[in-house]
Amino acid sequence: MPKIMDTIPGVAPVLHADTKQEGAEDLPSEFNGRGSRASRIAAGKAARQRVPRAELAVCKRVDRDPIALLEASNVGRLPNLIPIRYGRMLTSPFAFYRGAAALMAHDLSGWPRTDVIVHLSGDAHLANFGLFASPERRILFGPNDFDETLRGPFDWDVRRLATSFLVAARERGFGARTQRDVIRRLCSTFRQRIDDFSKMDTLDVWYYQFSADQMLALADTRAERRKEQTVISKARSQSSRTVASHTTEPVNGRLRIKDEPPLVYHFAPANPREASQFDSTIRRFIAEYRATLLMDRRALFDRYELVDVALRVVGVGSVGTRCYVALFMADGTSPLFLQVKEAQASVLEKYLPASEFANHGERVVTGQRLLQSASDIFLGWSRARVTGIDFYVRQLRDMKGAFDFSTFEPEDLSEYAVSCGHALAHAMAKAGDPALICGYLGKSEAFDDAIEVFARAYAEQNEADWSALKAAVRAGRVAAAQGR
Template sequence: MPQERTSPLRAVPGATPKERAALGKAARKRAPRSSHEVYEPPADRQDPLAILEAQSAARVQELVPIRYGRMTESPFRFYRGAAAVMASDLSGTPDSGIRAQLCGDAHLLNFRLLASPERHLLFDINDFDETLPGPWEWDVKRLAASLVIAGRANGFSDKERAHIVRATVRSYRESMIRFAGMRNLEVWYTQTDEGRLKALAADRLASRGRKRMARATAKARTRDSTQAFDKLTEVVGGRLRIAADPPLIVPVADLLPEGAERSATEKQFRTLLRRYGRSLPSDRRSLLADFRPVDMARKVVGVGSVGTRCWIILLLGRDGADPLVLQAKEADSSVLAPHAGASAYRNQGERVVAGQRLMQAAGDIFLGWERVEGFDGKRRDFYVRQLRDWKGIAEPEQMVPRGMAAFGELCGMTLARAHARSGDRIAIAAYLGHGKVFDRALQTFAERYADQNERDHRALVDAVATGRLRAAGAGTK
């Protein structure tokens, strides 16, 4: 099995902590910390709409207008769908030369509540479609800019947004310094569980914010396969099936007429399940074998992912009240690949799974990958996970400045821990240092990039208005 190089900076065998810290400080000459405030679009900047169109060309064409429709709704929704645009822009910004495994799309809504295999509620990064080794700064910059964009949508003042970004970046920096002093296993076992969340809320949030967080954690526990089963299924002609909600959810029976083609497709997905099981540890493979597939449907997900091939698969265990709902999502090359280098994994689904396992403190027990042939005869890579497993997502539009700052601190700490598991945490910490130079630089960068994002969003709205691109409304997740 091919292996990603997870710690490129540690290319010097046996480097001591002192030597690794020296490498981090030396990186300040390559990219002074204050230089990270820079964002000036070059004269030859690639047309952001051309980047989106190139992505759309490989997607399900009937769903592409939904993607554009969702992205036109607001600058923040545009940002969620424009990871490829920002990856291109970040490739021209300063970086320290220190690499780590990146999320690749570290905006604030990709940090959320989820369940550990031991059924503990954790806070962690959730989306790894774009994961790849690259400059650690890129993730921090995407997170910082997302907070400014969300803050502007809420009408926060310049001063309030500045405080939010500085608090977030300070949290990343101070957390990385803390991780630099830990033993390797201590870093690996670090996680933010419910107890830690409550402690942070008590320290950072007012009574109203603490109550909202308590409701969010309670709600997250209800979002599992049983809840998905109750919401997504119906009985038709005495047969349990996934309920249609076109174009967002379309069962395979509605996509293909009954006959040889549908039978072949259903067989392909049974094969996918069996073969994907080989990517799981043996105990989880045994558990998967105790479920039988019942139905499947195409599902529209997210904003940036709209148009990629995504299937939900309903399985049953001991009886009709023992459901498992899996999501098989197409995995293409990371948007970072043209700028950070191609993945060492031949299967893009494996790339996603490997990155997720490396960055998350605890992962979905059914997380795996496979390659399957589609309706059109083309072979595509997929990764598979549970559709829902205690997932709780933030609602930034409900946040006050104090609450968003606290959430940003939590995200910064979580991102630092994820980077510390793969990159050279000692070198990154030494590069950042104890001063506020990097914090202030990213505050400036985030505002400048939010300006660019607003211009790009306006360009998309204008392109739809003039007929260059077609947009359609179909709900927003």
């Protein structure tokens, strides 16, 4: 049977609910954007005929054990940290949602999805968007977590993001009307911005940056602008120097990362020989990471000397994976903090074609570079040779900022949905083909209708799974521990 790519540019074989991993093997790489806009719009419309937009509303209750799926996602994690992961997930339905990307990937794989393929962030919930700095020190807004990045159906990111807003709105006690408004604004913004990007010059799309100033301009009220400005101002003040001011202490005349067990602690070698081997392993790792940087960044990095490394527990879904913070110094006074984070296989790889990269750290770095409008100058990857574990490396908290949705009023959440819809549209336009997506989305609200129905249904599923975890902890099936 001829490949559909040979007849309709940019469109992959249709994926229905009964298509499993075997069918997914035929997915092509992202559409290359060649051909006229009209032909690519037509290809998107053709994809809409094969998988109607209304089918994206499908969210049937699935017969699966959520605890078993969560336990399976713990494979390879540090056993002593898994109870902290569960403890954080128990905090609220949204905290559970943050840690349950593997559950949603499993569920989405069994329901209809489009055959319009892009580079996904893989875990597009509202807390995985935030402020970050460009190399020119502009404050930008966009997706900022790429541990699960992989090529797949564009609607998977949209559905995960939309559901996160529904879960957050319910958690804040907002009524049905507010919930609907938030989802509709997210979807309509996403559609409009995809259409806008599809009409732009290709290089202009690549160079485009959604800045913090643009976020402020979108705010409807002074109160919203004040809240956003507070977060933006805090992000501007974040640097390795400010991190050092409250996470380090002088020891024998040199700065050392403070121990705060069980969330930050140093590896304790059993003997001098083990200490020497650990030091040698770290330095080889750093040398191989250095080789993944551009030449000018290497010249900058070479001015720094490694002075300390500690383990650090981060996030919700990431708890249990290996994460280190490394402190470097230049001139004895200039600190540089790098986060060295384990990169496991994406949770999507069980249901979509596996990553083409031999190192999952490279997969994460490539996804970040593709989807963000600008990326950290120290972004790179390496592998721990002794264990074979992949890692990616980036600066820690460098001009980064996050919005606290737990304090949002309805209008705040709605405005934040506009910003996230804008940012997600640009990420997909930069890494994929906006005209193809635009053709699928169409000009009506049919896509919005489907996503709203899906998000409402999956928010219910999420709460049921959260309740299942609470029951499993009470029954002693899994252990949970409090962790800040």
